[in-house]
Structure formats: structure tokens, C-alpha cells
Amino acid sequence: MAVYNRDEFLNKLAAKLGRPRRTEGVVRPVWRVNPQYEVFKGMDQEELVDIFANQCEAIHTDFVRTDVAHLKNVLVDVIKSYGGESIILPKDPRNEIYGLPDCFNELQQDTNIHVWDYTIGKENEKIAERANIGITFSDITLAETATVTLFHNKHHGRSISLMPKNYIAIIPKSTLVPRMTQAAAIIHEKIEKGELVASCVSFISGPSNSADIEMNLIVGVHGPVKATYILVDE
Amino acid sequence: MSLKLEDIPFEEGVQKGIENDFMRQAVSGAQGRFRAGRLKQAQELGNWEDWRKLGEEIRTHTVNHIDFYLHQLSEQVEKRGGHVYFAETAEEANSYIKQVIQTKNAKKIVKSKSMVTEEIGLNDALAETGTEVVESDLGEWILQLEGDHPSHIVTPALHKNKEQIRKTFAQKRGYTGSSEPEELAAFARKQLRSDFLQADVGITGCNFAIAESGTITLVTNEGNADMVWTVPDTLITVMGMERIVPTWEEMEVLVGLLTRSAVGQKLTSYITAYTGCREEDEIDGPNDYHLVIVDNGRSNALGTEFQAALHCIRCGSCINVCPVYRHIGGHAYNSVYPGPIGAVLTPVLDGYDDHKDLPYASSLCGACTEACPVRIPLHEMLVLHRQKIVENGDTPFAEKMMMKGVGMWGGSPFVYKMSTKLAHSALKPWTKDETIENGPGPLKAWTAVRNLAAPPKQSFRSWFENRKKDGEN
Numbered sequence: 001m002a003v004y005n006r007d008e009f010l011n012k013l014a015a016k017l018g019r020p021r022r023t024e025g026v027v028r029p030v031w032r033v034n035p036q037y038e039v040f041k042g043m044d045q046e047e048l049v050d051i052f053a054n055q056c057e058a059i060h061t062d063f064v065r066t067d068v069a070h071l072k073n074v075l076v077d078v079i080k081s082y083g084g085e086s087i088i089l090p091k092d093p094r095n096e097i098y099g100l101p102d103c104f105n106e107l108q109q110d111t112n113i114h115v116w117d118y119t120i121g122k123e124n125e126k127i128a129e130r131a132n133i134g135i136t137f138s139d140i141t142l143a144e145t146a147t148v149t150l151f152h153n154k155h156h157g158r159s160i161s162l163m164p165k166n167y168i169a170i171i172p173k174s175t176l177v178p179r180m181t182q183a184a185a186i187i188h189e190k191i192e193k194g195e196l197v198a199s200c201v202s203f204i205s206g207p208s209n210s211a212d213i214e215m216n217l218i219v220g221v222h223g224p225v226k227a228t229y230i231l232v233d234e
Numbered sequence: 235m236s237l238k239l240e241d242i243p244f245e246e247g248v249q250k251g252i253e254n255d256f257m258r259q260a261v262s263g264a265q266g267r268f269r270a271g272r273l274k275q276a277q278e279l280g281n282w283e284d285w286r287k288l289g290e291e292i293r294t295h296t297v298n299h300i301d302f303y304l305h306q307l308s309e310q311v312e313k314r315g316g317h318v319y320f321a322e323t324a325e326e327a328n329s330y331i332k333q334v335i336q337t338k339n340a341k342k343i344v345k346s347k348s349m350v351t352e353e354i355g356l357n358d359a360l361a362e363t364g365t366e367v368v369e370s371d372l373g374e375w376i377l378q379l380e381g382d383h384p385s386h387i388v389t390p391a392l393h394k395n396k397e398q399i400r401k402t403f404a405q406k407r408g409y410t411g412s413s414e415p416e417e418l419a420a421f422a423r424k425q426l427r428s429d430f431l432q433a434d435v436g437i438t439g440c441n442f443a444i445a446e447s448g449t450i451t452l453v454t455n456e457g458n459a460d461m462v463w464t465v466p467d468t469l470i471t472v473m474g475m476e477r478i479v480p481t482w483e484e485m486e487v488l489v490g491l492l493t494r495s496a497v498g499q500k501l502t503s504y505i506t507a508y509t510g511c512r513e514e515d516e517i518d519g520p521n522d523y524h525l526v527i528v529d530n531g532r533s534n535a536l537g538t539e540f541q542a543a544l545h546c547i548r549c550g551s552c553i554n555v556c557p558v559y560r561h562i563g564g565h566a567y568n569s570v571y572p573g574p575i576g577a578v579l580t581p582v583l584d585g586y587d588d589h590k591d592l593p594y595a596s597s598l599c600g601a602c603t604e605a606c607p608v609r610i611p612l613h614e615m616l617v618l619h620r621q622k623i624v625e626n627g628d629t630p631f632a633e634k635m636m637m638k639g640v641g642m643w644g645g646s647p648f649v650y651k652m653s654t655k656l657a658h659s660a661l662k663p664w665t666k667d668e669t670i671e672n673g674p675g676p677l678k679a680w681t682a683v684r685n686l687a688a689p690p691k692q693s694f695r696s697w698f699e700n701r702k703k704d705g706e707n
Contacts, residue, residue: 184486212373223457
């Protein structure tokens with residue numbers, strides 16, 4: 001690890017700014033206006049669920065609401081609607097808590113289920129690339145934009161939500177916050193306390209898309225072509 | 235390194251743009267949709283002016299302390315296993331990147347859309363290494379196959395129609411399908427997926443670097459940047475030095491301003507925040523990470539009246555409201571950065587020599603300034619550029635001739651008086667619907683770049699004299 005040409009480069013910038021270079025002591029000011037904290041202020045979880053559900057439509061994502069007891073049936077239905085075949089998911093304690101292994105027992109015998117296993121290395125990525133469906137839990141969910149936030153780690157590869165044709169996010173209702181403002185504040189506080197942020201934090205709002213050809217919206221480009229968000233009442 | 239795309243005079247580029255009917259129609263349609271999308275999002279938020287003020291305040295503070303925040307960023311990236319290279323010039327940046335690629339003995343590189351790599355001419359530099367470089371943004375990939383340049387900073391292939399794209403895919407990649415956008419995109423997905431999986435090195439740009447954690451935030455809809463940052467073991471990020479924010483909290487505010495202003499979306503499908511190398515036992519993501527921070531003329535703006543040009547978050551909303559861009563399109567600017575921000579930024583980065591026409595490619599209507607989510611006074615900066623160009627005695631030829639001709643004519647009371655009397659009938663051959671589009675003599679230079687209202691039958695002076703004689707009230 002190395003840093004090249006830093007002093008020369010930054011000294012020049014300070015000189016252009018007409019002052020000595022600063023490497024410490026700059027304090028981020030309190031901004032004079034802060035409209036970001038006013039959005040959906042005081043709303044309860046039910047109101048946020050409504051906003052979330054409406055926004056799902058805008059981002060071409062199917063929205064399903066259920067509770068823990070019925071999650072199994074809902075998930076089986078969604079998986080079948082995507083044609084089953086092969087599924088990849090992270091190694092996540094929530095898999096058991098929410099009864100995913102039970103759900104997979106309901107599927108056809110020939111459905112391939114792969115739980116991310118870092119001990120087999122790059123093979124995980126190859127399996128993800130071939131998989132028909134990726135399933136993850138959302139860590140923080142943003143109501144305003146219908147966004148799931150994923151903190152990736154050695155048990156949760158980035159490929160799972162990115163490479164398969166279809167993506168299913170399971171969203172515990174308690175993870176809902178108004179907007180990205182709250183997610184950013186949570187991450188910022190952790191950094192202030194000296195925690196390391198995950199090497200990859202994804203904010204995903206629906207399937208991949210593009211308007212690069214004559215401004216026509218095409219849903220499904222490099223990432224998933226279809227997405228379903230399942231909100232689970234706890 | 236010049237930011238010029240082609241070695242042609244400004245007028246020639248403008249003429250090409252004006253004659254390209256498909257492009258003009260596409261641009262005007264896109265402008266309408268982008269503008270409507272932005273206004274709808276602004277209205278939904280309600281207090282848009284407060285958001286703009288917040289954006290401006292964040293950008294002003296950050297750029298005022300850019301040395302501090304870049305220092306912090308580089309410390310954090312290093313802590314997370316990355317290398318940081320500060321490049322004063324395009325050449326320095328390209329030669330560092332080339333060196334990394336050669337050390338890795340890379341065969342294939344995948345890139346996600348990045349304006350700064352267009353600016354420094356990275357692809358040309360990489361061609362010298364013999365490594366295959368694949369652009370992975372759909373629009374950029376289309377342009378790369380054609381050997382063309384982006385004409386818009388958000389939708390680079392705006393000037394291409396689907397039939398042209400079909401032909402290109404057929405000629406270059408053996409595509410046999412229709413010109414339906416879905417089918418074209420599905421073909422691109424398949425082709426590019428295999429490129430992603432084979433790539434040894436990935437190269438990305440940077441929407442916002444977060445100083446407090448050494449994080450790079452990338453904003454896309456296609457998910458291509460995520461593929462670039464997931465598969466290859468070696469990753470290089472190239473960022474313009476000003477693309478930085480203090481913490482995640484400012485990143486969040488600016489990302490929301492960017493996606494709303496750029497494409498009228500609350501957020502794009504993918505906002506991904508990457509920090510350094512993959513952790514131990516993580517499988518995807520790079521294990522060798524390089525951040526290249528580029529000045530390339532940006533520091534010319536620091537401490538000057540153009541400093542706020544560095545506040546730009548590259549949303550393109552100024553481009554989407556500009557009446558001049560609407561008519562001449564992106565390529566006419568003959569710069570990597572088109573539209574009002576391009577006309578402001580290009581001469582700052584690259585000097586006036588090659589770009590002294592750009593500040594005149596504006597009607598100074600101020601729509602750009604009003605649209606800018608971080609309140610950069612764009613049209614005021616264009617006036618300032620013009621002032622400097624005139625003070626340098628370096629007025630563009632057309633402007634000089636126009637002003638000279640009009641000056642001589644208006645400067646002599648006799649000539650002026652005679653001409654205003656005779657003007658209406660004298661100019662009749664050049665007048666159409668009370669407008670002169672291609673005038674003679676001193677008007678030629680003027681009407682080459684703008685129309686002139688035809689003179690009325692009676693001049694003001696003669697009307698005034700007659701009025702006195704007749705004793706009218």
C-alpha cells in the first residue's frame with residue numbers, strides 16, 4: 001500500500017487557495033438548512049409501508065406483504081413464478097429464523113439451492129452467475145425509494161443480488177426507515193465510533209434498467225431482469 | 235492533452251449539429267423528459283430551494299477544504315489496502331494506470347462509464363498496451379463499437395437511433411435480431427456478461443468519494459459498475475479531485491440531488507459504496523485496489539472566480555434546459571464536457587486557445603443557473619469568460635467581425651441615419667417573415683450566428699420628426 005505524490009499535489013491546492021495546507025482541524029459545519037430530516041418526519045411504520053409499496057410500482061418491482069407464518073408459502077409462490085431451477089443465498093442466521101430451509105423443502109427435488117460458502121472460493125461466483133434466482137435479506141430498507149440496503153461480507157457475496165436473472169429481497173418490517181438519510185446516519189455513527197464499514201454497501205432499488213437506446217426504458221440490463229420485494233410483518 | 239474531440243472550427247461543428255435532424259429531435263425529446271422528471275421530483279420534495287442551498291453549502295465547504303478532505307480520503311483508502319496515486323496531469327494518470335495494467339499482464343479490461351477517463355484520453359493510452367478495453371455502460375459500449383464519442387454526460391448515445399445501433403451490432407458482433415431496444419439490450423447483456431467474467435482488471439469513475447471512510451460511491455441503473463467492481467481481482471478508480479464529500483451524510487444528500495436532477499429518479503437502481511480491497515475470506519471484489527486522483531487543470535479554478543465550477547456534480551441538468559444545446563447537440567461543443575457546464579469548465583481546464591468560442595455558445599438566458607442543483611452561477615461565469623477573452627484581445631473571429639461591422643455602421647451618425655431610412659426597402663431581398671436570416675455586408679457576420687428582426691418601414695427618428703411637424707400629441 002502506498003500513496004504517491006500527495007504532498008506535492010495537496011501543497012499546490014492549498015497554495016492556490018491562498019493558505020497553508022491543512023491535514024487536521026477542519027470541522028464539518030452544521031449546515032444552515034437540513035431539509036433531509038423533514039421528509040416523512042413523524043410517520044409510523046404503517047405509513048412508511050404504504051410509501052414503500054407505492055414506490056415499488058414506480059421501480060418495476062413486485063411487492064408482496066406477508067407475516068413470518070406465511071412467508072414460506074409466499075416465497076414458494078414467487079420462486080415458482082420465476083421458474084425455480086437454481087437459487088443462491090447468503091449464509092445468514094436469518095435464513096433459519098425465517099424458516100427458509102422449510103420453504104426450500106417444498107420446492108421440487110431438482111431445484112438447486114446454494115448457500116454462499118467462502119471455503120469454496122470463486123466457485124461461489126460461478127454458481128451465482130448460473131443461478132436463476134438470488135435471495136437476500138435487507139439490512140436497512142428505505143421507504144421513499146423502495147431501496148434495500150445490503151452490507152456485504154464473507155458470508156454474503158456481492159454476486160448474489162447482482163448476477164442471477166431474478167432477485168428476491170426479504171424485508172423485515174423493522175428494517176424500514178424513511179429514506180437514505182437514516183441509513184447514512186447509522187453508517188456515519190459507526191465510523192465515528194471506529195468501526196470499519198463493509199467493503200461493499202449496496203443500495204438496490206429494483207431490477208437493473210437502461211434508457212440508453214432512444215430513451216426507451218429497458219428493464220433488465222446487467223443485473224437482474226425481475227425483482228420481488230417481500231415485506232414481512234414481525 | 236486537449237479536451238477537443240475533433241480538430242475542426244467551432245462553426246463547422248455547429249453546422250453539423252444543426253443539419254442532423256434525428257439528433258436534434260432526440261435531444262429535444264430527451265430535454266423535455268429529463269426536465270419534466272426533475273421538476274416532478276423537485277415538486278414532490280416540496281422545498282427544493284432548501285435542498286439546492288444545502289447542496290451548494292456542502293460543495294462550497296468541501297472544495298474550500300479540498301486539501302484536507304483529499305488527505306483524509308487517501309489515508310482511509312490506504313488503511314483499507316488500497317494504493318492512492320495523485321496525478322497532476324492526464325499524462326501522469328495514464329502512465330500510472332498503464333503501469334498497473336502492464337504489471338498485471340492484463341488481457342482484458344472492463345470499464346464502467348466515466349467522464350474523467352474520457353477527459354484524460356485513457357482508452358487511447360491503453361490501446362498502446364495492446365490490452366482489450368471494453369466499455370460496459372450500454373450507451374458507451376454502442377459508441378465504442380462505432381468509434382464515436384458521447385454527446386451527453388448522462389445518456390452518451392443520445393444521438394444514435396435504434397436502426398443505427400442494430401446495424402453496428404450486426405456489423406461488429408454478428409447480431410441478427412431486430413432493432414427493438416429490448417432485444418438489442420438483451421444481446422448486449424449476453425455479450426458483456428462474458429467480457430465481465432473474463433476481465434483481469436476493472437476501471438471505474440467516481441460519483442462521490444467519502445473522505446471519512448475512503449469509500450467510492452457509484453451511481454448506475456444498469457448495474458454495470460457493480461459487475462466491474464465484483465469480478466476482476468484488480469480494480470482502478472479514476473476520480474476528478476473535486477468529486478469528494480466529507481461523510482456518508484453529505485454523500486446521501488448529493489446522491490439524491492444527482493439522481494433527481496439527472497434523470498428524474500428518486501434514486502437510481504444501484505447506488506453502491508465500495509471501500510478498498512475485499513476483506514479476508516470475501517470472494518468477490520478486488521484484492522488489488524488503486525485510486526487515481528486527477529487534477530488535470532481543475533486547480534486552475536481554485537482561489538479564482540471560477541472556483542464554484544468545481545462544485546458540479548455532473549447531473550447534466552444544465553444541459554437538459556439549454557436552448558443552445560437543444561439546437562446544436564453535444565458534439566458541436568467539441569469538448570468532452572458539452573452544454574453550459576462544458577462551456578464554463580472546458581476553458582478552465584484547458585485554457586482559452588482551443589475553446590474561446592464556447593462561452594459564446596449561450597443565450598445567457600440563465601436557465602442553466604436556475605436548474606443547477608448546487609446553484610453554480612453558470613451564466614454569470616460565461617459572461618466572465620467572455621470578459622476575460624475580450625480583455626485578452628482574443629475575441630472569436632465571428633464575434634469580432636460582427637461587432638466591427640455593427641460598430642462602424644452605428645458609429646457614424648451620417649451612415650446610421652441614411653441606413654435606417656433606407657433599411658426597410660434595402661433589406662427586403664434578405665427578409666422573410668420580418669426576419670433577416672442571411673444578411674449582406676456588416677449584417678453577414680451577425681446573421682451567420684443569429685437572426686435579426688427586419689427594420690420597420692419607418693425609422694424611429696423619422697417617425698419622431700414627422701410627429702413634431704404634424705403637432706400630434
